[in-house]
Amino acid sequence: MIAETGAFFVWLLGLDEDTLSVRHMVARAVVVFAFALMIVRFGNKRFIGANTAFDVILGVMLGSVISRAITGQSPFVPTLCAALVLVALHGIFANVAVRFDPFGTLVKGSARRLIQDGKVDWDAMRRSNLSRDDLLEALRLRAGLQDLEKIKEARLERNGEISFIRHDE
Incomplete structure (x- = not known):
């Protein structure tokens, strides 16, 4: 059953394809959207509401990285892992910035x-x-x-x- 489910996702997302079809792109868009929504909700809520350079950089980088998962320019799962690392890094930096003012000034400005x-x-x-x-x-x-x-x-x-x-x- 697990092997069949895995094979279904490989087929659906085109993980073993060199050229992506409409089906692959649509499925990837749905998965990447859900994944991005999950990691952003899991991450720091400031990122969406605030517009410091620190937050804007995450938005730009996250958009750039996850778009590659949809278009197949980068391997699917490693690309999603990279997006997760970006959100986690943003959260870690934000937590350090709250506890250590000089670091907060460095990453967020004054x-x-x-x-x-x-x-x-x-x-x-x-x-x-x-x-x-x-x-x-x-x-x-x-x-x-x-x-x-x-x-x-x-x-x-x-x-x-x-x-x-x-x-x-």
């Missing part, structure tokens, strides 16, 4: 203060590759304001967004 008491730190803006127009756009979109002097503090956060704290009115 926030940078752009405004303090209505005054723009132009050196921080230059180091962040942000223009005055970028800052004003973020101010309008995120704080609903047009006047920088109403801002107590603004920071370029680790995920690339600018956060604003208003002066108490």
